[in-house]
Amino acid sequence: MKVVYPGSFDPVTNGHIDIIKRAAGLFEEVVVCVLVNSKKNYLFNMEERIEMLEELLYDYDNVKVCMYSGLLIDFVEKNKIDSIIRGIRAISDYESELQFAQMNKFYSRTNVETIFMVAEPEMSYLSSSIVKEIASFNGDVSRLVPKNVEIKIKQKFK
Ligand code: ADP
Numbered sequence: 001m002k003v004v005y006p007g008s009f010d011p012v013t014n015g016h017i018d019i020i021k022r023a024a025g026l027f028e029e030v031v032v033c034v035l036v037n038s039k040k041n042y043l044f045n046m047e048e049r050i051e052m053l054e055e056l057l058y059d060y061d062n063v064k065v066c067m068y069s070g071l072l073i074d075f076v077e078k079n080k081i082d083s084i085i086r087g088i089r090a091i092s093d094y095e096s097e098l099q100f101a102q103m104n105k106f107y108s109r110t111n112v113e114t115i116f117m118v119a120e121p122e123m124s125y126l127s128s129s130i131v132k133e134i135a136s137f138n139g140d141v142s143r144l145v146p147k148n149v150e151i152k153i154k155q156k157f158k
Pocket of ligand 1: 006007008013014016019085086088089118119120124
């Protein structure tokens with residue numbers, strides 16, 4: 001089964017990496033797709049976000065990183081993806097994720113399924129936004145993100 005794990009990854013956190021590694025153990029091919037969301041203001045540009053992910057996932061032969069500017073469902077159909085993976089941290093994620101999954105199913109010609117993977121409890125409080133907030137006040141994010149991300153985020157707020 002070929003799956004896509006879509007998101008902003010601004011920046012990628014240990015929570016995202018945990019989901020990607022678990023998915024790589026379950027599925028034949030995992031495509032990590034960095035999406036462009038016109039409503040969001042990003043800290044890292046697309047190239048930076050892709051580069052950080054690629055550095056981290058270099059050793060995973062069945063994981064590929066790419067970008068897409070458009071509707072996720074179009075990416076899914078163009079690339080013959082079987083399922084969409086999303087992470088659920090808490091009930092608050094569930095509400096928006098349910099809407100996203102149902103909308104994708106509604107628009108899908110191939111009846112694409114969304115598969116939810118639950119966050120590890122110790123990662124369930126972790127989000128890219130919280131990492132940016134802590135880093136913006138010079139806080140220590142070393143336990144929240146991989147080393148390469150920690151270095152890059154420190155440079156951003158220097
Ligand atoms: P988006 O902009 O689509 O919310 P994110 O990059 O924030 O993208 O997240 C991508 C996916 O990863 C979403 O399904 C989100 O719920 C999930 N996710 C984010 N943080 C974590 C975490 N700490 N543990 C597990 N899943 C997570």
